[in-house]
Amino acid sequence: MYAEERQRAIAEKVSTQGRASVSDLAEQFDVTGETVRRDLAILERGGHLTRVHGGAVRPDLAQIGDEQGVAERASASSAEKAAIGQAAVRFLPPDGGSVIVDAGTTTYQVALRVPPQRRLTLVTNSIPVSAVMTALPDCTLQLIGGRVRGVTQAAVGAEAVSRLERIRASVAFIGANGLSEGLGLSTPDPEEAAVKSAMVRAARQVVVLADSSKIGREDFISFADLDEIDVLVTDAGIDAAFSAVLAAHGIEVVIA
Secondary structure, three states: OOOOHHHHHHHHHHHOOOOEEEEHHHHHHOOOOHHHHHHHHHHHHHHOOOOOEEEEEEEHHOOOOOOOOHHHHHHHHHHHHHHHHHHHHHHHOOOOEEEEEEOOHHHHHHHOOOOOOOOEEEOOOOOHHHHHOOOOOOEEEOOOOOEOOOOOOOEEEEHHHHHHHHOOEEEEEEEEEEEEOOOOOEEOOHHHHHHHHHHHHHEEEEEOOOOOOHHHOOEEEEOOHHHHHHHEEEEEEOOOHHHHHHOOOOEEEEEE
């Protein structure tokens, strides 16, 4: 089957059923998940569907700002997220360094893998991440305060942004709902975007953790340009052409 035929079939399936997953489409058409994600990106640009975590939905079913909760997002691409978290550990600073860990199910995987013997100052606005970090005996935890968004369990608001403006950390591990050439890093909620943007400004090195389902997506609001990113840790599903775009911006791409 030619790519154009497969893409027409995918568009028809999503239109009829309302949604489709990458894994089901890969099995149906006997192609890789990477191929399906490229097809979905092309179809989304043509207005035939809207990409979501793990697949695509009919455009009329997708709502701007309609976010999945932590439990739903944790189950999407879970193996890829775990591998990304493991690969990102090498960007932790040496003893005495400071680390900002953004809220998110992929950044959470880094928190799980901080070596217990490492002496670090850890800063986060995430309730789940802070719960993991409190168990690290040689680390100092600074929990950023503010209003907690139930859907992401992240503290947001002026208090959180103000606190981050007084911090200069060695490295920040940042999550995103979308990563594209046009919009850079994006996320659905403006308040959370403001906190993420403050985290980016507060770090000497910015390491973005995003599985390949986020690549090429654009969510409601941008919080950082590509030129503000130093490293992207992702999985093998990233498109080679987009990887070249990132390299042109001086971004190191690490495949977990």
